[in-house]
Amino acid sequence: MDFYHSDLFTYGVLPLLIFLARISDVTIGTIRIVMVAKGQKMIAPILGFFEVLIWLLAISKIIQNLDNWVCYVAYGAGFATGNYIGMIIEEKLAMGIVQLQIITRADAHQLIEKLKADGYGITHQEAHGAVEEVSIIYSIVQRTDLPHIIEIIRTYNPNAFYSIADVKFVNKDIYSKIEPMHRWRKGK
Secondary structure, three states: OOHHHOHHHHHHHHHHHHHHHHHHHHHHHHHHHHHHHOOOOOHHHHHHHHHHHHHHHHHHHHHHOOOOHHHHHHHHHHHHHHHHHHHHHHHHHOOOEEEEEEEEOOOOHHHHHHHHHOOOOOEEEEEEOOOOEEEEEEEEEEHHHHHHHHHHHHHHOOOOEEEEEEEOOOOOOOOOOOOOHHHHHOOO
């Protein structure tokens, strides 16, 4: 009996290969979905090609081995693991820009000044909350800057409410840090 027809291959190696294939195609699929949402028209189709190609290879092995329950478990476990790994990779890539909205009942002056001092463009307005006056601060920032900005919020106004929303498109360039106004006036 050759290796490809042995129990080691059928119940060990083949399920492992199916498991790894599913991790790969689902991870690629998760990243592809993010690329579609971010409007990456060149990258998303390429990822989709490899995602489906790997999936076809995995599902063909499942169909060829319908009586092998270990392959089914490997297929499902690979799917779950691929989702998890895809989310971690997407989080680490931190691609794109986000809209940050901060609402605070406390005095926002120091928070606003710190955000400006660190080079973040903000829009600030006073508003009427349900119970009292509030300050609302808006900013569009690179997603990679979020940990730093959240640390600023926690330092200067730890009870502030903030929300973060993905932005697909803006009509002007976004920089992680804006330059002081005097540089813009000089044409730099």
